[in-house]
Amino acid sequence: MSILGKKNFFERLSDSHLTREAPRIEATNNGMPSVVISNKEELDDIWMSEIDSGSISSENGSDSVTCHISTPMTQEQLWSKEEVEIALSNLPGGEAALSLIPTLQNDTLQKALEEFQCLTLNEIMDCNHRKITLPTFANGFMRKALLDSENGAAAAATPGQLLAGWPDTCLLISCWLGHVEIAKALLDKDAPVSTSDCDGRTPLHLAACATSVKLVEELLKHGADPCKWDLGKKCTPLHCAAAASCVATVKSLIKSGANVDAGLSGKSPLHYAVLNNAGDCVEALLQAGACPNNPQVYTETPLHVATSLGNVRCTKLLLNHGADVRVQLGIARSTPLHLAAEEGSVECTKLLLNAGAAWEAKNSRGQTAMHLAALAQSIETLDVLINAGAKVNEEDDDGRTPLHAAVAKALRSGELVKTLIQAGALVNKADKFGYTPLHIAALNESSPTVMLLLSKGADMTARTKGGITALNFIIRRTPDVLPLFVARFDQAISLHDHELGDVDCELRLDFRPLVPGGRGETDLMLCLVEVGQGHVLKHPLCESFLYLKWLRIRKFFLLSLMFHSIFVALFTGYVGATYLWHVKWLSNVLLWPVLGFTCMLAGKEFFQIAHGIYCYAKRWENWLQWSVIMASGIILIPSAYTWQHHVAALGVLLVWIELMIVVGRFPMFGIYVQMFTQVSINFFKFLAAYICLIVGFSLGFSVLHKNYKSFADPLVSLLKTMIMMSGELEFEDVFFDEKAPLQYPGTAHLMLLTFVILVTVILTNLMVGLAVSDIQELRRCAGLDRLVRRAELVAHLENMLFSKLLDRAPAWSIIQACRRGALLLHPPYHCALHIRPNDPREKRLPRDLIRATYRLVSERKTRRTTYRGSVPPLLRNANAMDSSHTRLSRMYSNESNQQQLNELAAELKRCSYNISTRLDSLTNKVENIAKDLDMPPN
Template identity: 35%
Template sequence: MKEKMENVPLYASHSTNSSWQSQSKMLDDEGGFSSDEFEIDCGTPPAEDTSNVYFNLETPSVIDITEELTVGTVRKHLLEHMSLMSGRHHLLDGIEKNITVQDNLKETFHGVTKQEINIAFLWAAFTKRWDLLEGFIMLGADTNYFEPSQGLSALHLVCFSGCIPGTQFLITQGCDVNAVYKSYAPLHCAAFGDSPDVAMILLTNGARIQTLTNTTCNSHESVLHCAVRANAVACVRLFTHEGGDVGQVEYSGMSPIHLAADLGRSECLKILLEAKGRNVNAKTKGREQTPLHLAAEKGYAECVEILLEKGADPDVRNHMSQTPLHLAARAKAFQCVELLLIKGKANPNIEDCDKRSSLHTAIGRTFVSSDIIEILITYGAHVNKIDQYGYTPLHIAALNELSECVEILILQGADVTIKSKCGMTPLAIIRRKIPASLDVITKKLDSAISLYHHPKSSNHEVDLRLDFKYILQHAHPREISFLNTFIDEGQKELLLHPLCKAFLYLKWGKIRKYYIARMFFCFIFILNLSLYILTALAHNCYNQGQNANDVEGLIELCEKNSMLGDMLRDNPFVIEMQWFVLVGITCFEIIRKIYGLTGYSTVQQYFSYPENTLEWLVIVSVFVISFIYTGRTYTWQNHVGAFAVLFGWTNLMLMIGQLPVFGIYVAMYTKVQAEFAKLLLAYSCLLIGFAVSFCIVFPESSNFANPFVSLMTLIAMMSGELDLEMLADEDTDDPPFFLEVSAQVTYTLFVLLVTIVLMNLLVGIAVDDIQGLQKTAGLSKLVRQTKLISHIEVALFNGHLPQYFLKLLHWTALVSPKAYRVVLNVKPLNHDEKRLPRDILEAAHKIALKNKYSKQFKFSSKLDEKRESLDYTSYLSQLQSNIEKRDEQIDQLRLEIVDVKNTIERLINVIVQSRCQNN
């Protein structure tokens, strides 16, 4: 059916152009866009969030298509039937208002049609005018006549109205107690009318309790279904006692028990569950709902409690693998959720077909959602449960901008760094959609810092407790991943929190030995490479040792420029051993680099880090500059070696710059480099212009032989290396006057515009950048430290190392080798405390004091509220006692008045008797 509806076109008929245009115009007006607008194509739009799968978590309920008989519907059908028959409504009004009686019945209906008499006969049965029924039969009314919409005859209507005399009379007139003219039997009508006495009469006269309805929708409901719909408790009790089947199902598989739970008929449900043959866990067709599902979905707490008492399974699943707890949480029925968890011991972590738990479905905009979330987590719901899309409850709350739910989930320990399948973290969503809720992360970090007095302490010194559970509980074994996400999502300021700073300090103390070892290994590698290039290539000692007949000048180069040149020339195997040692170190470096590839998601990400590119260039150069291929070295290898050495030592500088101690200086250097590159690019045209001009005005100078050499000379002149001798003309006999003037003007302009203005501009920008870096030096240090630790952890814990080695790493590199809960107790007021830096201790101590005062304030507020409530209670009790005293006094006064009244009456009687005797 759904597919058919989706395939139906938006407009059924496009016969005329005008109608289509008007419809299109209507849509344009509603949407706020004009059909003749031109949309600018400026790139691909960002991908839509997959969060829309959560905007409609509800499954539409089954529509109740069975029409229930009510007084209003029956009245409407009879009046419509009279109108269709062109009958007179005042005839019916006279019957209802008792204007028409048995004495004037024949006169009133003189000359009316047969149809009007039959409809009036039905109306009399409906309005309990049983005294007119015999008269209508005498006027020719048909006892089997029924109205066409529901097939209700006079017997149906008197049963619905609960008219016992009318029912008995019509049965004596031969009416069929099991007649179903269209939809209902008389027993169904008695159930809808909540008429147990009439139902008993029908059953006594042979009515079949198994009779089913036969509506146009083919519902096939039993009399118990009808009684439950009408909430006819007495009829339900009667039918169950008389053998009604409580397990009888209608077309959708709904038994009377299902229907009672779905409609919230708690009294009916109690009676039905006491009957024999009941199945409290029976499922409907299609959706496979149990009565507990239906009651929980509608939020009927009383029905849920009754079903649980009768043994209903709280963890039973429907067709979407949803439990009653899923449906109760989605319906925001707090009492039902509470009953299922406490009384039913329901499992809050059962997954539905989309792998969502009840905590996922509890997310909503109502004020009850927060209470449901709290009670679910209290009774064991996993706050970081992920569904098939990789979304946690926190993802859903953030995507739908539910700030209250977001804050509660974070305070309950929800991980803001979990990535969904599309790589989205809750922190990124919160930052984009509800940035005001970011403060709750700081509150959560604050709550992990507290003060306490150790009971066994002799000097009663205060201790500061730092609980790293929030940082570590979701980040084992990569303990820094939680803080690293703060940086990736643009919230690096959170690293300034004392808890984060303390953890980084402890973590760096654990893991720095691995980084220092890596730097030392890199230093040995670059040092060996430099020595080999200096001896074998730069001084050409290897070629001399292999070929003594070479040019004499090369021998002198090896002997003069190398401290051990003579020894190396006579013993070339030393250089060979030097290269083989270098190759061995390089092989270890290759293994390390290949192993490090597993820590990156893509190759592009791997080579986006400059140190990786530099290291691979150096590794490749080791094999390029070797003598092993032809037994000698070549001049072109010298050039490769020169760049290899430069790249190697530059990479070592970058590695040193990642250390927290030296990081700020390398950051300043790289920042000034970047600014200089941008400045040079911006003014490159000016420099090219001067380079070409100097080639023209100084044609005989070797420094300006071509534009490229001229440009390098100008760069040297920019640093202040100015040569005024080039302005002097060596040919004094015939000086080119105009060229000399041009040279002087060009030179002067270069000094003013480039050497003075441009270089001072560069210095000013560099100073400003350095000042900015110094202002944020603390935060920058924490960011670099976090990133460095993250890279080391990725390399160590990517899962490819042997198990025994991983165990060793867990004990040597992790702050928490086993348990996720790590607590550090320090003494902030003790000057001998060296486990944490003093600035971290002071900042953490301030937060702990703030937390302590806030708790005391809350406690005092609660005491005040309690005191006020006690005062109010005492006032109410005193007022109640005063009222009771007044009531006693009033009762006493009433008794006295009664006594006085009786005395006066006796006196009056005595006076009257005395007067009678005197007369």
């Protein structure tokens, strides 16, 4: 798959795998065997189509995310039956001979041979090697006319005349059909043994294809050349015999001097014998000195063929006679071990490893045999390779391990994952595109594999190079996994000591499911918020964790508040001393502190940019920070300009807004700052929607009241109009000013009335109603928003503290101390919290959280008790268990024993159902195996 291929959002991880079966011999109509190999390609689509192609890519820019298996070899038949018969029918008299010779049996054969003995060859017409001198453009037509005339004459001839008149054609056809008597009679009358059809096939080629040993020996006795090639230099008679899997014919040809290495640079007789699973022929050829290797570099050898077909016997024979296990095939550079692993052939893999095959050998994509065995879903082959010392974390050219390949298919991925992880495979290993096995399993929509990987420690927060988390893929492709994953949170809260009603009752909150293994402890919660699953944070386990986490890191926010408070105080004092009171000595005193704090603030922002510029640019608070930094830098210029007063005024406003944002990060103030932010955003959206109406009124007022100073300038008029929205109309000053009398009465009054109705009344009240609606919605969702905001703040701080840019800090440095102080869990020992919900002195968690946790454990216990006391619907018809229950009921009459008996009966029914279901499953498997083996099941 590639470990992948299909063009779409990812262009999808897909790869083809060839499933080969052992060749089987089938008889054709003419009694000749033909080799049939079943090929099956499975295309695995891994990727979906919504991720940036630049973040995936593999072979062609955006293909793949799984392991590639090279294009498999397919069997090549020498000639098909149709091809040979068409060539024979195009010979002079061929159609008549093909239809007549198969019918010559017993008495008809004897009569035809007796008639033939009385005739001489070519007595009917001289048709051997006829030369016709014709123009080139007329060749085809004239030859067809001549062939038709000869076929007509042959069809009118008697059997004996046919044999005598067309001996070449009849010899070829009788050899193809395996008709020994006719071929022998023709040879005894000196029919040319070297004749051939239009493709250069001699009688010996056709007799070898027909696996007729007698014919082959008879032809050799009459001088047939066992080393003769066809016209295409494709094969000799020995190739035909090997392809037909006839060991007697092979031995006969070898005894007569056939070249066992004919065509060694391409496909030798040994190649075809292996391809057709002809073990005896392979043995005969090797004993006769056939070379098991190919002198050409990167070409297919018989060992490649044997291992790709899973042919154990041929593989063993080739290895015993010196076949090279290191040779690579084609541009894929596949070794025999690669092909054996791809086929999932355990025995061939063992033979190759014992012969010295290198498990670490890589093909053109950097894949080892383990990658291909994993993609072939062969656990047995994986075990063999692991026992031989193969590395389970070996990477291919795309950085993918065998575990990536194992999850690319859902057939046996669970067993493969267990095997590889037990052997030491890294469950969170990412390829060069950032994809972990969990990403691929989710993209494959394999929920069982996803759950298995999660149980083995897979990180749901792992991100691809495009920034997509595994949790994102799980939500979109395997949403059924999320409820099961959240159910683990319920199991993480358990009764640790005493009963629930006791004063000393102790509950255990295990926080390990919340920390999947990332660098930060709140990565999972941040991912849940990103994928729209923020409601999960209201689970008692998550909420408790966030509360304790906030207690751990709030000291950092207090430091941040102190820093910004001091900066705001110094900045405000400097602006006041320089631009307001003009106290030069105070300005000089405050200059350097303000400059120092500005530099520290700029350094912090540069660090955040280096950590991730894309995420940094999305946060509007960061733009506010840079506005403050720029304003501070401008006003610190020694020589004061008039325009610096503008910057100082804006700077003072922005620095106090920034302080408000910092204060809003604390839980008790956060909801109010969020209200302000949300209402402000909605107000500007509202204003943008109705700005045209306001501009229209401002221009109208400028025309009608040009003598009034507030409307003289169109820009000032726009500002005045927006102020009038609040109700400050100044009616008397505008309409009854003696110094600026009204010039356009009537229209001016009407426009003012229209403004009051449309803007002051309707728009203003609409805006107020919208703000109230937003505030109510924020209050309704205040609990969840508080948790989300807390998770985002904690995650942001952890991302800064645990940035890779700070990894080189010494262990004794303040950075490492801050990291240790920010962590709540210290695996493997300190990962849980024990609380006593019934103890009034328990103060580590808020009382509402303690009550929610207690309620969760209590409800779970109630459900478990109810389930044990009830009979599952599927078991109500279990007659045998019902009768047993009735008999037992008669033995016990009191109520307490009856209750215990009911629980016992329900448990027995449940066990009986599970056992019967399992037995039915095993019985079906046995029957299927028996059918495959054509054996009646016992």
